Amino acid sequence: MVEGWAVQVAEVELSSTLPRRWAHTQGVAKRAAEVSQVLGQDAGLLAAAATLHDVGYAPRLAATGFHPLDGARFLRDEHEADERLVRLVANHSFALLEAEERGLREELASEFPLLEEPLLVDALVYCDMTTTPDGDRTTAEERVAEILSRYGDDSVVGRFIRRAAPEIFGAVGRVEAALAAQPR
Structure with a gap:
């Protein structure tokens, strides 16, 4: 099962070296479980991406210092992970905007193109941006x-998050609307 593998990988890479990042990761995974009903067959992919989205922060993986790129390369190169999963991790939470700030936009975009799956991409933004560093629920x-x-x-x-804020709020709003439209 992909989600179980994702938990094992993230726990090994983050729990002992970055316990707060691991707490955030666990909270993001909880949000993924909460929104799974709007994704159908992609619920497992979201769960895996939520669990692995910050794996690139692990000190041993921090080659460029840009965690989405470092994490995606790790998943692709060391684990031969599913391409959609790797692309979600690489581009989570509007990473292209931060990559631009770091001079890595072309590298990220050419190596890991954006997925053309708006609800799935928005759902990962929602999970990440409604979770505190300690794993608790918050607003975007x-x-x-x-x-x-x-x-x-x-x-x-700081420059990146100010630029990304309107996009983040839009993504979170779209997921909240999709959740509200679900039959109870």
Whole structure:
């Protein structure tokens, strides 16, 4: 089962070296379970991507210092992971905008093209951006504010998150609308 494999990989890479990142990852995976009903057969793919989205932060994997790219390369090269999964990890939460800030946009875009699956991409944004660093539920607005306060307005991440905020809020809103439209 892909999700079980994803948990094993993420736990090995994050739990001992980055326990707070591991707590965030576990919270993002919980959000994925909550939105699975709107994804049908892609629910397992979302669960795996949610579990692995930050694996590139692991110190041994941080080749470029840009976690979406480092994580995607690790999953592709060391695990021969599913291409859709690798592309989701590489591009999670509007990573192309941050890649641009880091001078890595062309590298990311050519190596890991965006998936043309809007609800799946939005669902991963929703899971990531409604989860605190400690794994608790939050709003996208609070999460963006927390990221800005942690990194600062003039940092690479601060510039990226300010640019990405409207896209993040849009993605979260679309997932919330899809969830609200589900029969109870």
